[in-house]
Amino acid sequence: MATLFRWLFRATVTLxxxxxxxxxxxxxxxxxxxxxxxxxxxxxxxxxxxxxVRDHSNVPHIFGQTDADVFFxxxxxxxxxxxxxxxxxxxxxxxxxxxxFGARTLPIDRLLRRLDLYGLATASVAAQDxxxxxxxxxxxxxxxxxxxxxxxxxxxxGAPEMWLFPQxxxxxxxxxxxxxxxxxxxxxxxxxxxxVRRARLSLVLPPERVADLMPEAPGPxxxxxxxxxxxxxxxxxxxxxxxxxAPRDPLMPAAPLPLAGASNxxxxxxxxxxxxxxxxxxxxxxPLSAPGLxxxxxxxxxxxxxxxxxxxGIPAILSGRSADLGWGITSSWLDDLDVYAEEVNPRNAGEYxxxxxxxxxxxxxxxxxxxxxxxxxxxLQWTANGPVLGPEDFxxxxxxxxxxxxxxxxxxxxxxxxxxxxxxxxxxxQNIEExxxxxxxxxxxxxxxxxxxxxxxxxxxxxxxxxxxPAHQSQGRMPTLGWIAxxxxxxxxxxxxxxxxxxxxxxxxxxxxxxxxxxPFPDHLSWLWGDxxxxxxxxxxxxxxxxxxxxSFIEAQLDTVSPAARTLLPLVGRDLWFTxxxxxxxxxxxxxxxxxxxxxEWNGQMNEHLPEPLIYxxxxxxxxxxxxxxxxxxxxxxxxxxxxxxxxxxxRNVDGASAWCDVRQSAPxxxxxxxxxxxxxxxxxxxxxxxxxxxxxxxxGDAHEAVHAHPVLGSIPLLSWFVNIRQSTSGDDQTLMRxxxxxxxxxxxxxxxxxxxxGVYDFADPDSSVFIIATGQSGHPLSPHYDDLGVLWRRGxxxxxxxxxxxxxxxAVGITRLLPESAE
Numbered sequence: 001m002a003t004l005f006r007w008l009f010r011a012t013v014t015l016x017x018x019x020x021x022x023x024x025x026x027x028x029x030x031x032x033x034x035x036x037x038x039x040x041x042x043x044x045x046x047x048x049x050x051x052x053v054r055d056h057s058n059v060p061h062i063f064g065q066t067d068a069d070v071f072f073x074x075x076x077x078x079x080x081x082x083x084x085x086x087x088x089x090x091x092x093x094x095x096x097x098x099x100x101f102g103a104r105t106l107p108i109d110r111l112l113r114r115l116d117l118y119g120l121a122t123a124s125v126a127a128q129d130x131x132x133x134x135x136x137x138x139x140x141x142x143x144x145x146x147x148x149x150x151x152x153x154x155x156x157x158g159a160p161e162m163w164l165f166p167q168x169x170x171x172x173x174x175x176x177x178x179x180x181x182x183x184x185x186x187x188x189x190x191x192x193x194x195x196v197r198r199a200r201l202s203l204v205l206p207p208e209r210v211a212d213l214m215p216e217a218p219g220p221x222x223x224x225x226x227x228x229x230x231x232x233x234x235x236x237x238x239x240x241x242x243x244x245x246a247p248r249d250p251l252m253p254a255a256p257l258p259l260a261g262a263s264n265x266x267x268x269x270x271x272x273x274x275x276x277x278x279x280x281x282x283x284x285x286x287p288l289s290a291p292g293l294x295x296x297x298x299x300x301x302x303x304x305x306x307x308x309x310x311x312x313g314i315p316a317i318l319s320g321r322s323a324d325l326g327w328g329i330t331s332s333w334l335d336d337l338d339v340y341a342e343e344v345n346p347r348n349a350g351e352y353x354x355x356x357x358x359x360x361x362x363x364x365x366x367x368x369x370x371x372x373x374x375x376x377x378x379x380l381q382w383t384a385n386g387p388v389l390g391p392e393d394f395x396x397x398x399x400x401x402x403x404x405x406x407x408x409x410x411x412x413x414x415x416x417x418x419x420x421x422x423x424x425x426x427x428x429x430q431n432i433e434e435x436x437x438x439x440x441x442x443x444x445x446x447x448x449x450x451x452x453x454x455x456x457x458x459x460x461x462x463x464x465x466x467x468x469x470p471a472h473q474s475q476g477r478m479p480t481l482g483w484i485a486x487x488x489x490x491x492x493x494x495x496x497x498x499x500x501x502x503x504x505x506x507x508x509x510x511x512x513x514x515x516x517x518x519x520p521f522p523d524h525l526s527w528l529w530g531d532x533x534x535x536x537x538x539x540x541x542x543x544x545x546x547x548x549x550x551x552s553f554i555e556a557q558l559d560t561v562s563p564a565a566r567t568l569l570p571l572v573g574r575d576l577w578f579t580x581x582x583x584x585x586x587x588x589x590x591x592x593x594x595x596x597x598x599x600x601e602w603n604g605q606m607n608e609h610l611p612e613p614l615i616y617x618x619x620x621x622x623x624x625x626x627x628x629x630x631x632x633x634x635x636x637x638x639x640x641x642x643x644x645x646x647x648x649x650x651x652r653n654v655d656g657a658s659a660w661c662d663v664r665q666s667a668p669x670x671x672x673x674x675x676x677x678x679x680x681x682x683x684x685x686x687x688x689x690x691x692x693x694x695x696x697x698x699x700x701g702d703a704h705e706a707v708h709a710h711p712v713l714g715s716i717p718l719l720s721w722f723v724n725i726r727q728s729t730s731g732d733d734q735t736l737m738r739x740x741x742x743x744x745x746x747x748x749x750x751x752x753x754x755x756x757x758x759g760v761y762d763f764a765d766p767d768s769s770v771f772i773i774a775t776g777q778s779g780h781p782l783s784p785h786y787d788d789l790g791v792l793w794r795r796g797x798x799x800x801x802x803x804x805x806x807x808x809x810x811x812a813v814g815i816t817r818l819l820p821e822s823a824e
Contacts, residue, residue, distance in 0.1 A: 034780055035080040037814025041149065042821055045141035046072050050818040056811040057799050058777040058785040061298040067131075068138035070299050071315050073818065075142025075172070082295060082312035082779045083146070084159035087169060088712070089313055092253055093179035094118045095368065100165045101251070101712075102371040107392060108252050113366045113378050114387050115413065117186065121179035123415035128174075132421040136174035139315035143172035145818075160780065161712060172313075180313040181419050185412040185445035187253045187286075190260030191337040191476075192394050192408060194528050197257065199399040199478045200635060212657045213628065215645040216527060233401040250289070250711040254394070258641040258743065259287055259753045261331025262530050264557065264736060265319075265450040266510025266538065267457040268548045269503060275764030278452040281553040282319045282328025284309070285738055286756040290708040290725050291786065292774040294757040298803065303428040305803040308771065309757040316423035319757060321769060323803060325429055326761035327451045330511045332461045334446035335526040336411040338468075338489070339396070340385045340482030341404040352383055352405070353483040361388070383407045385482045385489075399479060407482060409489055411464040412444035419443045422462070432458045432502065440495035448511040454763045459509040460500040461516065461525065465493040468522040475521045477528075499525070508542050512736070532645055533734035536563040541736075550762040554770070556736060557758055558796040564644035564734040565604040565616050571651040572623065573599065575673040576680070586693075591684050592677075595619075595695055608701025608730040615695060617703075617732065617741070617749055618683035623647065626679050627660045640743025641733055651676075701728030704739060706751040708775050708790065723781045727794040729754070737796075758793070759801065767807075770798030 037054050048065040050073040055061060058081075062073035078086065091097050095112035097105035112118070128136065147169060150158040158169070194214070201210045248256065262285040273279050286293050297317070298307035308320015319328050345351035351358040362382040369375050381388040386409045391397025396406040418441040425438035426449075435451040439462045442449075446463025468476060471486040480487040499517050501509050513530030541556045542548075577600055583589035595615050602612040620642045627650060629636045649657040651672055661672040684695070691698055709715075710723035729751050731739035740753035759771035774793050778785040792799065800807070809815070 034783060037080075037816055040817045040819055041145075042819045043076075043145040043148075044821045045138070045145060046818060046820045048820060050076075052077055052816040052818070053805070053808045053812050054814045054816075055808040056813060057296070057789060058813055059296045059298065059799075059808075061300070061805065061808040063300045063805070067301050068134050070301060071135045071138040072142035072145070074297060074299055074310070074315055075139035075144075076146050076816075076818065077142075077297065078295065078310070078312040079143040079146035079158075079172075081777055081783075081785075082291065083150075083169075084161045085291060085293075085779050086143070086172075086313045087159075088251070089180055089183060090172075090176050092251060093121070093176075093183045095366075097251060098368055098370045100167050100371060103373050105249065105251055106368065106370065106376065108249060109368050110378055110390060111254065111393050113368065114380060114389050114393070115186070116380070116387065117182040117412075118175070118179045120413060120415045120417065121182055122175040124178050124417040124420075125174050127416040127418050128421050129418075132424045133174065135315050135424055136177055136420070139177065140172040140174055147171065160782070165712075177314050178417065178420055180311065181423075182412055182417070182444070183253050184311070187255050188261030188331050188445040189337060189410075189412070190255070190257045190333070190530070191335055191526075191528060192339060192410075193254075193257045193260075195337075195339045195476075195478050196395050196399055197638065200395075201632075202478065203399075204632065204635065208655050209631070209657075209659075211655070212646055212649050212660065213639070213643065214528075215532075215643070215649060233404075250709060250714065255287060256640075258733075258740060260530065261285075261333065261445065262513050262738065262740075262753070263328075263330035264510070264512050264534065264538070264738075264755075265328030265330045265448065266508060266542070266553075266556075267326075267328075267450050267452040267459075268542075268553075269452075269457045269507040270455060272507035272546065272548055273764070274547045274549045275762065277454050277762070277764035278326075278457055279548055279550060279553050279763070280321075280326040280328055280450060280452040280457075280761045281557050281759070282326075282450065282761075283557055283755040283758040284319060284329060285740075285754060287753050288706055288708045288751065288756075288774065290710045290714065290723060290775055291779040292708065292756050292790075294773045295777060296771065296773055298808070299427075301428065303430070306427045307801055307803055308759060309773065314420075314423075316420070317427055318423065319759060320771075321759075321761045321766065321801070322427070322430075323766060324763075325431065325435060325451065325453050326763065326769075327426060327435060327449060328759070329447040329449055331513055331530055332446045332448045332463060332511075332516075333513055333526045333528060333530045334461060334463050334465065335476050335524075335528065336444065336446055336463060336466060338385075338409045338466070338476050338487075339479035340383070340407045340409070340487065341399075341401050341479055342383050342385070342388070342407050342482040343404050346403060354384060355483055355485045355488075359384070381405070383482060385409045386413055406479065409466070410444075411446075411466060411492065414443050414464070417443045432456050436460055436500060436502075440498075448516070450509060450511065452761070452763065456503050457507075457509055458500065458502040459511065461498045463498070465497055465525070467491045467493055470522050472522065475527065510538060510542070512538050533562075533564045534736050534738065537561055537736055550760055550768065550770075553760045554796075554798070557755075557760065559736040560606045560730040560732075562604045562606050562613075562616075562732055562734050564642075565602075565606070565613075568620060568644060568647055568651075569599055569602075569604075569616065571648065572619075572672075572676045576677060588681055588684070591688070591693060591695070592680055595680065595684055598696065606700060606704075606730055606732045606735050608699060608704060608728050610700055611695055611698035613700035613732065614687065614698050614703050614749070615683065617642075617700075618687055619680050620647065621748060622682035622686070623676060623679035626675050626682070630664050631660070640748075641741065644734060699728070700749075701730065703747075703749040704729055704732065704741070704751050705747075706739065706754060706794070708787075710781075725775060725787050725790055727790065729794060755793075758798065760798070761801070767800070767802040767804055769801040771801045772798045 060077040095109040267280040308317040343353040422441035429435040442462035467490040469486040512534040514535035708725040731737040739751040
């Protein structure tokens with residue numbers, strides 16, 4: 001027995017030692033790819049020394065004698081910290097993810113090959129001006145210098161993920177950067193999914209009820225919408241079919257409609273600031289990930305220093321400031337996309353109907369290599385309207401008439417895309433006139449640009465506007481037949497047609513993705529807008545004080561009061577407050593009374609430490625579910641976020657919308673008060689099952705946890721504990737400090753979409769400007785800079801945004817000097 005014990009003890013010790021040795025080896029291999037920010041490197045591609053000073057937050061400040069050398073340094077710094085992210089984004093745009101991840105990513109590759117974003121980016125290289133092309137080439141050389149250093153010095157393959165996915169890395173090219181811009185356009189565009197959803201609703205609901213669930217933004221100018229069945233041959237189309245229930249792959253760049261483009265940006269002129277100079281605030285919103293998409297950087301160009309938020313792979317400050325100019329961007333929701341049903345010739349599948357008869361598809365075969373599986377040959381087709389998408393893309397198969405294929409027209413599908421040139425020129429602009437001139441070259445993704453120099457402010461909508469026929473059958477709101485001439489685009493508008501606001505009388509400009517103009521079709525910008533709620537709170541905060549300061553702009557950026565809650569609760573609960581007989585503890589009636597008592601005293605603050613936000617959010621979610629489930633069936637599953645305008649229309653009975661309150665499958669006629677009470681009981685039952693009956697001690701932040709998940713490693717057991725970042729957060733879908741809820745059954749209120757970057761620029765004292773990103777500068781999970789800025793982001797704190805080189809050097813975490821090969 002003693003002998004057996006000794007051998008078991010020895011075996012156990014051996015296994016522990018082997019485990020520790022294995023863990024140590026894995027740690028050592030992963031740590032090899034951590035960059036050394038100190039020292040000198042000799043590189044090819046620069047004409048004079050380049051210095052990269054990384055301040056205490058690991059923000060690189062890049063100095064060189066020429067602009068090309070500075071862009072080289074930016075490419076080098078991006079690759080040092082975010083190489084894996086850049087590689088995955090490039091592969092996504094190319095439609096080549098399956099070479100690494102196997103059949104899992106085939107749907108993504110098929111979509112990107114059909115759209116041909118990378119091919120269009122390659123063609124667009126020739127459309128850039130000479131300065132931009134030089135910047136792209138120098139940036140690419142900087143990325144490739146780091147790739148060379150990885151290979152020459154065995155730096156752990158450049159990223160820990162490369163040990164798990166050891167694919168060769170091709171050199172970076174200018175087209176790669178342009179492709180990433182087009183990829184952003186895909187991520188920020190919600191119009192394709194909106195057209196499909198509206199068409200599907202139109203198949204099962206009358207037009208007035210479709211208008212309830214997908215309401216137009218408040219304001220005049222709304223035209224009646226025909227039924228989808230009146231626009232296309234709808235016989236045989238599924239009416240209540242559910243969409244593909246498979247979870248969305250985190251690598252899919254096309255975001256679902258609730259997570260499409262969003263942001264806030266505003267500026268105050270000299271008449272509205274305490275300092276007598278201008279202020280600007282900007283916080284673009286994106287899906288949360290680890291690392292986040294934004295990366296802070298400062299580059300010193302010959303036109304002056306520029307600092308702000310970049311996206312690794314793109315050599316431009318997308319939101320930031322120079323010494324004399326600041327700019328911020330928000331998704332404009334401009335309707336720059338239309339979906340078409342194209343009839344296929346029943347006698348020749350290679351032809352489709354046009355206004356002039358049958359015409360051949362433009363076709364090409366594309367081979368997708370798949371890891372651990374046979375390659376797939378994809379037959380690509382284009383019509384005069386645009387590329388043909390598959391029935392699985394955006395649920396197009398659910399609205400595709402028999403004998404047809406579905407194609408899209410989209411301004412981002414330009415092979416003369418000058419968006420990058422616009423971004424490079426914007427960084428060099430010295431005043432708002434030069435900034436607005438640069439904005440004219442912007443194609444896609446369409447954005448609202450808010451700019452401020454030291455004395456003036458302005459806003460414009462950037463991006464190409466399509467010209468639609470006044471007789472367009474759906475006015476761009478639902479798919480239409482592609483061979484009918486009036487449904488086709490007549491071209492695109494000149495940049496001068498884009499709206500511009502300069503030095504408005506009120507002294508403030510801004511946008512929260514809200515409706516900006518109310519022109520009638522076809523001179524409108526969009527039927528669909530990203531916000532109808534945040535703008536109400538923003539308008540109140542801007543007008544609540546005559547004079548603004550940097551602190552008041554920060555306060556507004558971090559505001560967590562929900563205007564939707566303040567509007568909906570008095571409507572929904574008006575017949576429930578303090579009503580009913582006294583009920584003993586432990587009964588559903590008593591729990592309901594306690595919940596209503598809490599909500600009656602609540603001011604709509606979606607604070608992570610309060611119970612009321614969770615009760616309110618659960619109530620509204622349950623209420624919308626009860627209102628729509630009996631009418632929509634499986635279609636209801638796709639309405640994962642609460643639409644405040646829908647609930648408001650129902651409880652105000654706008655155009656008979658209270659009809660939603662009656663359950664069609666039951667004999668009694670239910671009132672809206674009945675449904676509100678039942679929904680509150682549903683919500684409290686759900687809360688009780690998860691958190692118990694002590695509703696006074698609930699925390700919204702426990703349910704509204706921000707999850708910055710690694711898109712590749714975040715779902716792998718054990719590794720997820722190292723690479724995912726989880727934080728309790730305030731806010732919700734409708735607060736200025738936005739935190740969009742997931743809407744899934746398991747974690748419906750998980751925060752999945754929020755500010756990826758925040759910046760506030762004060763031109764009375766520019767170096768007192770501040771900024772922050774949602775995670776950290778590094779994409780390496782073993783780096784101390786992987787999540788350090790995320791801690792500040794969560795607390796609503798910022799770091800200095802200074803162009804003073806002395807401040808950057810004072811507490812630098814490292815200084816890298818790049819020397820040209822000729823200097824040896």
